[in-house]
Amino acid sequence: MSLRLPGKVAVITGGAAGQGRAAALLFAREGATVVVADVDEKGGQAVADDIKAAGGSASFVGTDVTDEDQVAALVETTVDAHGRLDVMYNNAGLVRMAPIADLSTEDWEFTISSELTQVYYGCKYALRQMRRQETGSVINTASTSGLVGIPGHGPHAASKAGVIGLTRSIAVDYGPHGIRCNAIAPGFVPFTKQTVDLSNPQFIDMMLALQPLKRSGTPEDVAAAALFLASDESSWITGHVLTVDGGQTAM
Numbered sequence: 027m028s029l030r031l032p033g034k035v036a037v038i039t040g041g042a043a044g045q046g047r048a049a050a051l052l053f054a055r056e057g058a059t060v061v062v063a064d065v066d067e068k069g070g071q072a073v074a075d076d077i078k079a080a081g082g083s084a085s086f087v088g089t090d091v092t093d094e095d096q097v098a099a100l101v102e103t104t105v106d107a108h109g110r111l112d113v114m115y116n117n118a119g120l121v122r123m124a125p126i127a128d129l130s131t132e133d134w135e136f137t138i139s140s141e142l143t144q145v146y147y148g149c150k151y152a153l154r155q156m157r158r159q160e161t162g163s164v165i166n167t168a169s170t171s172g173l174v175g176i177p178g179h180g181p182h183a184a185s186k187a188g189v190i191g192l193t194r195s196i197a198v199d200y201g202p203h204g205i206r207c208n209a210i211a212p213g214f215v216p217f218t219k220q221t222v223d224l225s226n227p228q229f230i231d232m233m234l235a236l237q238p239l240k241r242s243g244t245p246e247d248v249a250a251a252a253l254f255l256a257s258d259e260s261s262w263i264t265g266h267v268l269t270v271d272g273g274q275t276a277m
């Protein structure tokens with residue numbers, strides 16, 4: 027079977043763990059040169075090393091995506107090393123959640139910065155390069171929280187709805203330049219570094235009750251959707267929000 031991302035250069039933010047790690051491994055297996063970006067230097071380097079050990083092409087660039095200069099440098103480093111940027115997967119995200127009346131303004135601002143403003147940075151610098159190339163695919167990680175109400179998700183819902191709006195706006199502005207921009211809206215997928223307590227059975231029960239398929243998703247479920255949006259198979263799809271949610275938003 028032929029490779030699905032032959033010769034493509036892909037940046038994946040939050041690539042050290044979870045969905046980003048799964049996508050990094052999958053994209054590399056499908057022929058992409060993968061640039062793993064993450065604040066987690068040890069984990070990110072390990073993913074790049076694993077890809078290289080398996081015969082793929084990868085590097086790690088330590089990046090805090092909430093710092094605009096670091097995101098600009100990430101894109102610049104990628105283009106200096108590989109000459110182009112075909113796929114920008116703005117996957118990283120960190121959330122602090124509570125019902126709004128109980129949320130501190132500090133936690134609101136933290137979540138908006140680390141889930142929305144950083145996606146704007148990632149899009150902005152990727153688009154500057156992709157506009158020069160007249161081609162590219164931007165993938166932004168939203169959430170079902172950005173589409174439907176989920177108890178206690180206030181700041182997460184606001185930031186991810188913002189990601190969806192930004193995605194559609196970019197699709198409209200940059201479609202004429204040959205650049206596509208889509209979002210993925212995952213349902214519940216066990217994560218590794220979020221501040222939500224996964225040992226809380228009430229939280230797990232609530233999330234599973236939302237999903238007709240009655241299992242949580244896996245990072246690989248989401249990576250498979252990202253691969254489709256990264257590849258030329260989706261070349262006439264832009265401005266779309268692809269739910270990967272076990273049917274949650276069909277209920």
Ligand SMILES: NC(=O)c1ccc[n+]([C@@H]2O[C@H](COP(=O)([O-])OP(=O)(O)OC[C@H]3O[C@@H](n4cnc5c(N)ncnc54)[C@H](O)[C@@H]3O)[C@@H](O)[C@H]2O)c1
Binds near residue numbers: 092119218
């Ligand atoms: N897991 C879920 O249930 C779920 C549901 C909907 C949306 N999402 C979204 O999916 C994305 C990936 O989440 P995940 O479940 O894989 O989480 P995860 O905690 O397993 O991994 C997130 C990765 O992002 C990195 N990261 C966090 N902040 C960063 C920063 N400022 N700069 C660089 N890297 C940073 C972390 O170090 C980590 O490697 C996030 O945007 C999240 O909001 C997750």
